[in-house]
Amino acid sequence: MNLSTGGRQLRSRVALAALVGAVILVPGPSYAAPNDPKPADGGPLEQIRSQLDGLYREAEVATEAYDAANEKATGQSKRLASLQSDLARTQGRAQALHDLAGAAARAQYRGDYFSSAGFQLILGDHPENALPDAAQAARTRDTLHNIYENQKTARAELDRQTEAATKNLRDLKKTLADKADAKEKIQNKIADAERIEAGLKSEQANGLAQLEKQKENEATSKWPGPGANAGPANKGGTGNGPSGNGPSGGAPAVSGRAGQAVSFAMAQIGKPYGWGDVGPSSYDCSGLTSVAWAHAGHPIPRTSQAQWQGLRHVSLSSAQPGDLIIYFNDATHVGMYIGGGQIVHAPRPGRTITTAPAASMPILGVVRPGG
Template sequence: MGKRRKPSPPSRARMAVLTTAMAGGAVLAAGTAHAEPTPSLASVKEQVDKLNEEAEQSVEQYNGFQEKQQKLQGEANRIQEKVARGQESMNELRTRLGAVAADQYRNGGIDPSVQLMFDSDPAGYLERASAQNQAAGTQTALLKQAQDEQRKLDQDRAEATATLAQLDSVGTELGARKQQIQSKLAAAQAMLNKLSTEDRAKVNAQQAADKAKAEAQQAAKTAAADRASRSADRPDMSTPAPPASGRAAAIIAFAQAQLGKPYGWSKSGPDSFDCSGLTSQAYKAAGVRISRISQDQWNDGPRIDRANLQPGDLVFFYNDIHHVGIYIGDGKMIHAPRTGKNVEVLPISAMPYMGAVRP
């Protein structure tokens, strides 16, 4: 039998080719395994809208804590001024008590009967003794007054301490809410930044299309209600509200003057507004004071049925009432939407409608 030939080892060139091919395959496999799927524009828009809505919820919470902080600061200042006045009163009482005590010490060291026996001027002594007894009565009255003042001072100091502690707690919560808002807005912006200029334009175009669609739907509903009302020969409760007059006209005039101004969270003008900042300032322009935040504005007046809406009414949205606008008639409102957008006119059907209030 012939000898079996051993297989010859691969040449260096062949080894290099194999190594390169294997390495390339490994890189390709790794790249495929770790590649992140590109989100669709619809997905990006949905996530950005959700983040902006969550940010707006936090804005109204922030506004609430900010308003509470301002009230607590005013209360703390008032109590601290009261404590300062009480301390001044106590210092004055201590000075007067010290003077009475010193006078009694100087004049009360000898028995009164002995003083009268040896006094060269008995009539003068009796006058001085009478004055001394009066001073003792004054001291008793001053001591009681001092005790009452000290008790009040201690109570005021305890109240001031509790108020300042509450103020610190609210300040901490305010900072947390601010961080929460900034984080959500930054996350939304980061998602948009990943898109190309063309895709960002598509997202903006989609938002404009959604708004136009909502307006068309509202117009169709109004027209259908109008036809149904006429055919049934009954008063139409869904026709456009009558033109605004008086207070309502002033409210709407202010809101219209802000159209196009940017949304600014926790802002009440004059250059930017959040939703409740716009509504509170519009009512203020008409001489009506309402609360600063939307959840409180919800309780600033009687509830109004949707069919009975009138221009100037406050309209509220979402289950937690975190968004509010000003009804202007014809199924539309003026509102400050969210970060990145401007004060605008929008159909009230464009968002989850919860109800209306007429302050």
């Protein structure tokens, strides 16, 4: 075996560490919507409302994808940093073995013995514990055999870590591309909806507001869960329903972690919706619920889909304040139940955090973070 050649091979194998370190995480680019849709003049309000709801729903679906990609990228970045650290340690060990092999080869050439204590000092995790007794040194050929075996182990570990880092880097790039794609979709859908709203006549805008209020009143009467028409159960909280004066009183106060989560969420009322945001000045729907429960000392998954998948499911009839109501078949919206058939949630872009009838959207189910 040519020790000099082996050293060059080892150094070449760890060159990936520098490449991994060069990755820069940048946010996705900003895009304009490709089309400029406008509502048909004098069209039915239901049609306009349906069109707007559809665009904002698509934006929310894309927001969920963005949040999931963002969470994934964060985890992958941490893993990448850990792999970089592992690669650096293994590279140092491989270099130490190379230097040790050179010293042993020189000793062999001179016909000398090579100290096993020196071997322990270089390779040991705690070199200060190495036996100082150089009289116990093995012959150089035995030491060389140990060195070569350790080189083989280090080289295999270096290969494994390099392969893992390469795969993680590839996955991270894919996740960042997914994140940028989701961001583009969000911006496009919001831009389309904003163009439609900007083009509405005043009577159309007023008619849409009245229609929305009517739909919310109908949803209040349709709530199949407990505490219908009883008002929210936040202790000392202030409602902020569609009319600006939310329901109040009539339901028992909430205590424990659920009460803390409800109180935190209610305290955010009036703050704007912001896709991908987790506060403190703006939130998206799952950002609000995840931060509220983290504030209560019980961290939960970040996205509404992960909340639906990872938290305990309970029946709608047993919903309690602090529970999370998951909406739509794809679990892309979430609100926190506050009692009285009401939720507090971050509705959509252009709106602020508010209370709303729990039955105002298609309910997928209820999950309970508190156990």
